[in-house]
Amino acid sequence: MRRLAALALAALTACAEAPPQPEPIRLTFPEMRSFAATSPGPSTRPNSEIALDFVDLAFRMESGRELPTFTRFEGPITVRIAGAAPPTLLPDLNGLLGRLRNEARIDIQLTNAPQANIVIEPVPTRQLQRVAPNAACFVVPRVQSWSELRRARGTSTLDWATLQTRTRAAIFLPVDAAPQEIRDCLHEELAQALGPLNDLYRLPDSVFNDDNIHAVLTGFDMLILRTFYAPDLQSGMSQAQVASQLPRILARINPRGQRSGGVIPSSTSRDWINAIETALSGGTSSNRRRRAALRAVDIGQRLGWTGTREGFAHYAFGRLQLGNDASLALGAFNTAGRAYAQSPVTNIHAAHIAAQLTAFTLISGDADATIAIADDAIPVARRHQNAALMAILMMFKAEALDLKGDTDAGMALRLDSLGWARYGFGSRDAVIERLNEIASLPPQTPPS
Secondary structure, eight states: OOSHHHHHHHHHHTTSOOOOOOOOOOOOOOOOOOOOSOOSOOOOSOHHHHHHHHHHHHSBOTTSOBOSSOOOBOSOEEEEEOSOOOTTHHHHHHHHHHHHHHTSOOOEEEOOSSOOSEEEEEEOHHHHHHHOTTOSOEEEESOOSHHHHHHHTTSGGGOGGGOSSBOOEEEEEETTSOHHHHHHHHHHHHHHHHSOOOOOTTOSSOSSSTTOOOOSOOHHHHHHHHHHTOTTOOTTOOHHHHHHHHHHHHHHHOGGGOSOOOOOOOOOOHHHHHHHHHHHOSSSOHHHHHHHHHHHHHHHHHHTOOTHHHHHHHHHHHHHHTTTOHHHHHHHHHHHHHHHTTOGGGHHHHHHHHHHHHHHHHHTTOHHHHHHHHHHHHHHHHHTTOHHHHHHHHHHHHHHHHHTTOHHHHHHHHHHHHHHHHHHHOSHHHHHHHHHHHHTOOOOOOOO
């Protein structure tokens, strides 16, 4: 699900009439840019909702399997990088550890010692996919290396449900991915090593959601992790014992959440999850994936869902219609955009929709609409530290400025996007590919 805008763009290009290919874009690249380790914003929902979320995150796994006891690391936590690390990994890890100390109040430190509570090992993507074909990265308990993981496969060693407390874990990241993907993996997997093992599609403001809309840990995520490590809790507690402590803990650490309001969302049906997983899987036919996405839309409508899950089902359906039926794709994106516009909590979701809509407005030759959509979405992508999304939106706006004849401003913005694009997409060739894809989207003359 990462690199959504770029993946969808290639399919949308196929919807347009084949234009004369533009001259290849030749640019002098600036230094790679990256974000400071800051929060995208505080948690804004009531504590009554957050307490329910905490229980579902802490006592269930993604499969729906219940966990018998609450587990976490007890005492100071050490983290170590094993093997050859990509150059951006250490700075991104240091920034994340600083946020965990300052925002989640977790005693966690980087170490060079041979032993650590959490070991991060970058490995080639091909090796990762042999073990977990549908995962970009993953975390497992009790092991400390790739070789140890291979020996433990198929045994209870890797079963989180058998833990009484957490003492060791290993995170495996792709060594050859773009810097942003490595960072996104780092945030999600380190958070899972420390806390929740579940993902909930209903969450609008969290990385603990398989929609992968959020790139870095949010204020909500840090609040959940701070609650995980509150002195009131300890490993071995039952769900009832933890639930009884949550109102007092949340009132103390999140006083702004002590208010009424909010609607407790229903749980996400397994039928909907199965439909979405089929729609997003790479190992099945396009027709089957489109049918699965439409089934998810139908299930959500039947259950009366609004907001995050409604938007994501339509978003997935729209992406799968690119290259097949552009009209259906546009309708789905517009519906998803309306669902996400219901709350400021889903501004970043709306920014992903904006990346799709700017392609349609550019194809239609509507430069002003393209610029307006991009202008609304670029600051949101920046605040949520999504360099790939921000760069794509900047490239669309640059192309629209060219359409209006303001080629100097277009080139300046295009050049400004390159440093972010290097972080978001990795190699220069990958960045040039995105630029050329956008440049190849032709404005189509409307019928007279």
